[in-house]
Amino acid sequence: MNTGNPFSTAGRPRLTALALALALPALVSAATDSPEDSPQATSASVYADAIGSAHFERSAIKVEQGYTVESGNLYTRDGDTGSLVVVRSPDGSVTAIVNSPDKRGLLTVNAQGKSKFTEEPVVDAQENDVVESNEPMGVDSTIAAEHRYVDALFAYAAYTLGKLESDAVGYALAQTETVNLSLRNSRISDVSLRLAAVAVFGDSNKVLDTSSEGLDNWQSLLSPYRTLFKTDINAAIAGGEGANGRANRPGYTSVNVWWSPTTFAHEMGHNAGGRHCLEQDGVNFNFGHDNGKTKTNLCYGSRAFYYSTPDVLDAYGLPLGNAQTANMARVWRENTARLTGYNPELPGLRVLLVSPSGAQSEASTTLAIPLVIPAGGIHVGVVALSRDIGPTELITESAARETMLTVPLYNAAYNQVPVKLRASRRRGNCTTAMNVAVSCSPYDKLDFNIEYKASDNPALPVGYYNGLLKLKAKSPDSNWSMPINIVISARK
Numbered sequence: 001m002n003t004g005n006p007f008s009t010a011g012r013p014r015l016t017a018l019a020l021a022l023a024l025p026a027l028v029s030a031a032t033d034s035p036e037d038s039p040q041a042t043s044a045s046v047y048a049d050a051i052g053s054a055h056f057e058r059s060a061i062k063v064e065q066g067y068t069v070e071s072g073n074l075y076t077r078d079g080d081t082g083s084l085v086v087v088r089s090p091d092g093s094v095t096a097i098v099n100s101p102d103k104r105g106l107l108t109v110n111a112q113g114k115s116k117f118t119e120e121p122v123v124d125a126q127e128n129d130v131v132e133s134n135e136p137m138g139v140d141s142t143i144a145a146e147h148r149y150v151d152a153l154f155a156y157a158a159y160t161l162g163k164l165e166s167d168a169v170g171y172a173l174a175q176t177e178t179v180n181l182s183l184r185n186s187r188i189s190d191v192s193l194r195l196a197a198v199a200v201f202g203d204s205n206k207v208l209d210t211s212s213e214g215l216d217n218w219q220s221l222l223s224p225y226r227t228l229f230k231t232d233i234n235a236a237i238a239g240g241e242g243a244n245g246r247a248n249r250p251g252y253t254s255v256n257v258w259w260s261p262t263t264f265a266h267e268m269g270h271n272a273g274g275r276h277c278l279e280q281d282g283v284n285f286n287f288g289h290d291n292g293k294t295k296t297n298l299c300y301g302s303r304a305f306y307y308s309t310p311d312v313l314d315a316y317g318l319p320l321g322n323a324q325t326a327n328m329a330r331v332w333r334e335n336t337a338r339l340t341g342y343n344p345e346l347p348g349l350r351v352l353l354v355s356p357s358g359a360q361s362e363a364s365t366t367l368a369i370p371l372v373i374p375a376g377g378i379h380v381g382v383v384a385l386s387r388d389i390g391p392t393e394l395i396t397e398s399a400a401r402e403t404m405l406t407v408p409l410y411n412a413a414y415n416q417v418p419v420k421l422r423a424s425r426r427r428g429n430c431t432t433a434m435n436v437a438v439s440c441s442p443y444d445k446l447d448f449n450i451e452y453k454a455s456d457n458p459a460l461p462v463g464y465y466n467g468l469l470k471l472k473a474k475s476p477d478s479n480w481s482m483p484i485n486i487v488i489s490a491r492k
């Protein structure tokens with residue numbers, strides 16, 4: 001099986017185009033010049049110092065939420081390997097996760113080019129980081145006709161976000177990709193994780209660290225948001241001095257310290273139903289694997305981004321699992337229906353609007369609305385679903401170039417608070433209020449922009465406001481419409 005190039009012997013699946021959009025729209029864009037169609041890799045000079053002499057072999061690149069996400073494995077002449085995940089934000093800042101035997105940690109490079117490497121300590125302590133749950137393990141190994149997604153809600157303690165020097169979306173995408181790279185490396189091709197929501201929470205009286213109490217508190221705190229966003233799993237990013245992370249097994253919640261970016265792939269393995277390498281009992285197969293040279297995600301210490309499987313060999317030609325004793329690939333297959341089926345996904349498009357950490361809290365995001373434009377063009381505008389939020393009817397023209405929306409978001413006590421947002425629509429060079437349908441060229445692509453400004457909300461108390469805004473793109477020319485889901489985490 002081993003053809004000389006370790007880790008690629010297994011016939012790495014080509015998943016480049018698997019996860020371009022959060023939801024498949026009813027109409028697919030006919031345009032070919034959007035960034036989604038031709039993602040541009042981040043310059044290697046950005047991470048050159050972090051990977052040293054290793055060669056980065058990219059196995060996936062995609063654009064998600066306007067961010068360019070790429071990942072793959074690292075190869076050196078002596079065969080040692082590791083992995084690299086690189087996420088570039090629309091403003092050019094980069095969040096990268098390096099995981100190699102001699103170096104691992106978090107690399108952040110801000111939009112001005114200032115870089116920082118936070119080394120992840122190797123923790124060999126064999127701490128029990130699992131809280132056994134009453135969730136039933138999946139046993140359904142039916143191969144689905146289509147690729148399925150585990151929709152993830154990433155939640156941050158505000159303190160943590162301040163420490164990260166990365167934005168909440170970029171870090172969440174990088175963490176998500178550590179799991180997706182592990183799945184690809186292990187030839188688990190039917191399922192992957194997808195970032196579906198981000199929420200940030202300010203100071204709390206509750207314990208929100210990686211203790212068992214912290215894990216319970218996160219799960220309770222996130223419960224209503226998980227229902228709101230229709231997400232499957234909770235991934236909390238916290239601070240704390242204790243364990244690197246903790247997870248329910250099997251389950252749907254983990255808590256992970258910000259300074260240990262390889263931990264989430266480990267905890268997600270517990271959520272899937274996996275147990276530690278050292279606990280192999282010779283009877284069950286749901287364990288990670290240490291073959292003496294390479295440790296998979298569910299081991300302690302220096303781990304590689306793999307889930308145990310007998311079907312893939314490491315750089316030394318050694319199998320990364322055993323069908324009887326260490327087969328996390330099978331655990332993932334059997335638990336895919338459970339992990340992807342906690343909530344039916346929201347129909348339509350999904351976009352994230354998240355305040356950055358730091359002095360500025362303004363946030364703005366643009367969503368390209370996929371349109372199949374007929375020969376005669378098509379008029380399209382965006383409306384609210386309730387008059388309390390914004391206009392619910394399309395109009396032909398407007399003097400205003402944007403629409404003020406009043407959106408109920410949730411404060412720390414989970415009470416609804418009205419927050420003002422601005423929305424506009426752009427076709428070609430023409431920008432209008434969001435519900436204008438006729439003005440502007442009916443032949444151009446349509447972008448929808450949404451913006452949060454603290455200055456629009458002078459009476460809003462200081463704090464974090466999370467929630468979901470549902471809008472709808474529609475046309476006066478036909479019955480066509482498309483739901484738009486905007487996941488918001490705004491900071492005042």
Ligand SMILES: [Zn+2]
Nearest residue numbers: 129130266276
């Ligand atoms: Zn563990």
